[in-house]
Amino acid sequence: MRTLVHLSDLHFGRVDPALLAPLRELVERVAPDVLVVSGDLTQRARPEQFEEARAFLDSLPGPQIIVPGNHDISLYDVFRRFVLPLQRYKRYISKDLEPVYIDEEIAVIGVNTARSLTIKDGKVSRRQIDGIRARLAGLPKELTRIIVTHHPFDLPEHFEERDLVNRAPLAMQVFAETGVDILMAGHMHHSHAGSTAERYQISEYAALVIQAGTATSTRGRGETNSFNVLRVEQQMVEIDRYSWDTVRTGFHIVNTEKFMRTGSVWTPHIDGMLAAGL
Template identity: 85%
Template sequence: MRTLVHLSDLHFGRVDHALLAPLRELIERIAPDVLVVSGDLTQRARPAQFEEARAYLDTLPGPQIIVPGNHDISLYNVFRRFVLPLARYKRYITDDLDPVFIDDEIAVLGVNTARSLTIKDGRVSHRQIEGIRKCLSGLDPGITRIVVTHHPFDLPDHFEERDLVDRAPMAMKVFAESGVDILLAGHMHASHAGSTAERYQISEYAALVVQAGTATSTRGRGEVNSFNVIRVEPQKVEIDRYGWDVVHKDFHVVNTEKFMRNGSVWTPHIDGMLAAGL
C-alpha cells in the first residue's frame, strides 16, 4: 500500500496562517509516501508569495510532486504573462513542469495545465498526452497509475462543462489505452471523488477522479479548508478527506470514500458492496 497526501490551492498571499502549523504537523504524522500539490501555490505569482510557498514546502516531507496552477502565472504583468509565464514558479518552486515519481507500486505523473492565453482555464497539449503514453507504456501492469493536474478532467454535476481542462476527451482516450487509474486535481476549491464512467463512456474503462479543496486559502467558496489522504492498493483506494475544525483549530477526517477496481473500471464501494450493484 502507498499513502499520498493531496494538497491543492494553497494560495500564498491569501493564506490563513493559523492553518499552516497544524497542517504540517498532521502531514508529518501521516508520513506519506508521496506528497502531491495540484497547483495554485500563490495568489498572484509575486516573488514574496513564491518565497513563502517555497519555505513552507521545505518543511513538508518528500518526495513531492508539484504542478503549477493558473494563479502561478502573472495576471496583470502582460510581459511576464505571455513571455515568461512560469519563470518565477521555475525559480522558486521547481523547473520541472511535468514531474514523475515511480516505484514498484505507483506511478505519479504531474502535468502542467496552466496556460498564458486563458485567465483561469487550463489545457493539455498533444505533446503532454503522448508523453504520458510513453512514460506509462513500459510499466508493470500491476503498478497503479496516477496523473496530477491543476485543472480537472471530471467534476460533480453542479459544475459547468467549461470548467474541465481543454482537450479532456482526447486525453481520456489515451488514459484508457495507458491504464491510468487515478486523476488528481484542484482548481475548483471543492472536494469530490467519483468515477469518470458517466461523463466519458469508454468501453471497459473508468478512472477514479479525486478533487481537492483549498488546503490553506481564505477563499473557501463555501467549503472549509480541506485536503485528501489517499491510500492506494492494487485493487482498492481509500480516500480520507480532512477538514478544518474552526472550534478545535485542527484538521480531522470529515468523510471516507472507498473505490474498488474491476479490470480497468473503478467503482464506488459502500458497506462491503459495489455501489453499482446496490
C-alpha cells in the first residue's frame, strides 16, 4: 500500500495563514509516500508569492510531485505571460514541469496543463499525450498508474464541459490504452471522487478521478478548505477528505470513500458492495 497526500490550489498571496502550521503538522503525521500538489501554488505568479510557496513546500515531506496551474503564469505582465510564462515557477519551484515518481507499487506522472493563451482554461497537447503513452508503455502491469494535472479530465455533471482540460476525450482514449488508474487534479476548488464511466463510455475501462479543493486559499468558492489523503492498493483506493474545522481549529476527516478495481474499471464501493451492483 502507498499513501499519497493530495494538496491543490495553495494560492500563496491569498492564503489563510492560520491554516499553514496545522496543515504542515498533519501532513507530517500522515507521513505520505508521495506528496502531490496539483497546481496554483500562487495567486498572481509574483516572486514573493513563489518564495512563500517554496518555503512551505520545503517544510513538507517528500518525495513531491508538483505541477503548475494557470495562476502560476503572470496575468498582467504581458511579456512574462507570453514570452516567459513559467520562468518564475521554474526558478522557485522546479525546472521539471512534468515530474515523475515510480516505485514498486505506483507510477505518478505529472502533466503540465497551464497555458499562456487562456486566462484559466487548460490544455494537454498531442505531444504530451504521446509522451504519456510512451512513458507508461514499458512499466510493469501491476503498478497503479496515476496522472496529476491542474485542470480536470472529469467533473460532476453540474459543472460545464468547458471546465475540463482541452483534448480530454483524446487523452482518455490513451489512458484506457495504457491502463491509467487514477486522475488527480484541482483548479475548481471543489472536492470530488468518482468514476469516469458516465462521461467517457469506453469499453471495459473507467478511471478513478479525484479532485482536491483548495488547501489554504481564502477563495473557497463555497467549500471549506480541504485536501485528500489516498491509500492506494492494486485493487482498492481509499480516500479520506480532510476539511478545516473553524471550531476545533484544525483539519479533520469529514468523508471517506472507497473504490475497487475490476479489470480496468474503477467503481465506488459502499458497505461491502460495489455501488454499480446496488
